Amino acid sequence: MTTVAATADLTGLLATASAALDSVVPRFVAGVGAPSAVVKGQGDFATEFDLELERTLSGLLTEQTGIPVHGEEFGGPELTTGTAWVLDPIDGTFNYSSGHPLSGMLLALVREGEPVLGLTWLPLLGRTYAAVAGGPVLVDGQPVPPLARARLSDAMIGFGAFNTDSRGRIPGSFRFDLLGALSRLSGRVRMHGSTGIDLAFTASGVLGGAVVFGHHAWDNAAGVALVRAAGGVVTDLAGAPWTIESGSVLAAAPGVHEELLELIDSAVDRARRDGQAGR
Secondary structure, three states: OOOHHHHHHHHHHHHHHHHHHHHHHHHHHHOOOOOEEEEEEOOEEEEHHHHHHHHHHHHHHHHHHOOOEEEOOOEOOOOOOOEEEEEEEEEOHHHHHHOOOOOEEEEEEEEOOEEEEEEEEEOOOOEEEEEEOOOOOEEOOEEOOOOOOOOHHHOOEEEOOOOOOOOOOOOHHHHHHHHHHHHHHOOOEEOOOOHHHHHHHHHOOOOOEEEEOOOOHHHHHHHHHHHHHOOOEEEOOOOOEOOOOOOOEEEEOOOHHHHHHHHHHHHHHHHHHOOOOOO
């Protein structure tokens, strides 16, 4: 239930969160090109700046709002109940460590498992995205129009990264086949290496949609809040409403989402016939 008081509360929290992110922008910029400091798994690592920024932002947010923080690097409270900030101090870490400008900071406020506030800061592009539940989406502090109905053939689509030989929940071979099928309907597929950027660009209408294979709340919650606030459609790849526990994200403008979901359903059917795992 959204009330005037609840909206005012979120607006105040948005201002506090925006100021916190602004305060660490110089450190974010200073750390571009930082090498791996902590190896977290095959092809996954954190830099010293990931750790520093998370500590700093978590301290600021907890002190100023009294709300605990769940961060990528240090974890935090359960996210299906209660209220918590969800923080990714550097999204697109490989880009960031390589000096690539497509990286940013992601922050969401989650209440009872639902993201009600989302912020995506892209310091190297000088661009910010923010919204409270119900919209509008603010780009550099200015409201942008809600997403209009669109067609897949006219849209750019953000697509998650993959290794064709990888296995797991959503195998690389399935992702490869899906990419091929998508390219036949939209010749404008983009792979940015940052979930936050894909979802922020979708919310602002730069992309028509985004296909996200990852399931981590710190990668997805902020962007989901933005796309919903923009009037977009957000589900998992199977078409079920997205929740904080979903294993994937399909976010798009109305119309584009329906076409993408139909495409994915066809790819899943082919994968099952071929003995591959699906979504």
